[in-house]
Amino acid sequence: MFDLTSDTATQPTDEMFDLMKTASRGDDVFSQDDSVHELEAYMADLLGHEAALFGTSGTMTNQLGLRCWLLHPPQSVLCDSRAHVHVHECGGIAYHSQAAVYPVVPSNGSYLTKEDVEANISTDTLCGAPTKVISLENTLNGTIMPIEEIARISQLARSRGIKMHLDGARLFEASQATGVSMKEYGQHFDSVSVCLSKGAGAPIGSILISTKAVIQHARHLRKLMGGGWRQAGMLAKTAQHCIETIVPTMPRTHALTRRLADGLVDIGFKLLVPCHTNMIFIDFKPLTVATLAVPLWEQHKIKISNTPGASICRIVLHYQITAEAVDNFLVLATEIAAKNKIAKLNSDDSAICSRSSSVASSFTDLSAAYPSVQ
Ligand SMILES: Cc1ncc(COP(=O)(O)O)c(C=O)c1O
Structure with missing residues (x-):
């Protein structure tokens, strides 16, 4: 049977199970596992950032990334009205971060532009929830957001002191299709979440990439959410193998x-x-x-x-x-x-x-x- 319902439907192979036996067996709650360290360092470098945190799911790494920026309610996240962080993460932004979401419908029918974003940034510190984070998604419904538009939005965000988060659940797809490197995408964002269990084909896992300070905070919050996992090395080892062999x-x-x-x-x-x-x-x-x-x-x-x-x-x-x-x-x-x-x-x-x-x-x-x- 060919399962075309989702790219999360890939089946782990015998080769992956064999590889798991070669992974290190340390405790990742205490950050003591070499295979996890190796994957985190690899992904941080790939995206051009300081550090990374391996987590269970894209929902978790998105929510951790956003939570790390949304420290002082009332604040808000501006995103595409179809964004996964807004529509498909169980209202997590309200729940975890006590923040509002300002969803924006792209005026060109495809992707948010700098003009869409600029028109919807909230600066109202009396009756509104000021925009603290702009969260983009690439790919979104399989479509690629042009790097030029990302750069324009990022420039605007930085000039306004607003953080940029990327839901890059399928960023590998965008990078492989356009030839734009992961690093080039990464430079426009303050935090990036990349799923490893979608097109990359790993059985489990997603990764948050950002600064050392943010990742340290995210590690603490991951434990709070019950997402501290113990011997996660076998999953990290498999995920890295998938990045190297399936992504290409x-x-x-x-x-x-x-x-x-x-x-x-x-x-x-x-x-x-x-x-x-x-x-x-x-x-x-x-x-x-x-x-x-x-x-x-x-x-x-x-x-x-x-x-x-x-x-x-x-x-x-x-x-x-x-x-x-x-x-x-x-x-x-x-x-x-x-x-x-x-x-x-x-x-x-x-x-x-x-x-x-x-x-x-x-x-x-x-x-x-x-x-x-x-
Ligand atoms: C764009 C996007 N972001 C985030 C996620 C969340 O991933 P997970 O299912 O691992 O929580 C998904 C899941 O399909 C997704 O499509």
């Missing part, structure tokens, strides 16, 4: 994703957001719900997200998805299209992205594609 294969995954996206467009489906990396969003409407019936896809060895009643579907590729899966997907999509006379969709002007566009023509609410998938 991302361009192949992106090419397969592009082939699938182009194939779907050729059949008559519409892309809802530009396909830049490993994600595709399509709307099966006005097809029948039966289109999404699990057994039909399973016959073709494909697992896709299936939200009852929702027609928007997120398709995610990763290194364990092969050309066979893409071929199977396109065969089935062609059959479905033929049965449903899908060519008529081509005349539907509600399409957001054509095959060649890299920026959406208007903002699309994709929340229906995220029932509980990550």
Whole structure:
């Protein structure tokens, strides 16, 4: 079965289990594990920062990073209205940091610009919650935020004394697709969270990168949240191996994703957001719900997200998805299209992205594609 529901669906391999046996076995709560130290030093260097902290999940490393900046309520975080830190982290910013979120809808339909940010920064120290952190996400829904725009926002933030946090759960995808180094992305931020268990393929783990002082504080807060883990070396060792061996294969995954996206467009489906990396969003409407019936896809060895009643579907590729899966997907999509006379969709002007566009023509609410998938 090819699982295209998420890039968190990668399966640990036998090679990874073998590698775990070679890891050090110290206690990471006391910062005594060599394999963890090695991974943290490696990632800090990769992003051009002083220090890093290995944690259980992207949610944890995002929330720790933000919490370290939000020390004096009332304060707020400005982010894209679709940002994971705002929508999918259980209201963690309110819970952990007692801070407000000012979500902003990108005016270009794709990514926040300096102008979007500037218009929404709060400086109201009487009735508002002043903006303390600007939190960006790259990639967001698989789309890449241009480095030039990140630089403009970062310059603005620094001139206003505002901290920059990056939810780089999929920063490796952006870096591999654009050729912009992790270090170049890293220089525009005060803290960065990078997930290791998404496209990078590690079974567990995410990492927060920042200054020594912030990481020391984050380590303390991690313990407070119950996230201090003991013999984490085997996970660190595996994660570093994945960064070194799986991350370089991302361009192949992106090419397969592009082939699938182009194939779907050729059949008559519409892309809802530009396909830049490993994600595709399509709307099966006005097809029948039966289109999404699990057994039909399973016959073709494909697992896709299936939200009852929702027609928007997120398709995610990763290194364990092969050309066979893409071929199977396109065969089935062609059959479905033929049965449903899908060519008529081509005349539907509600399409957001054509095959060649890299920026959406208007903002699309994709929340229906995220029932509980990550
Ligand atoms: C953009 C983004 N940030 C953060 C996370 C959180 O990661 P985790 O599931 O490890 O908490 C996710 C998870 O899918 C994500 O997509």
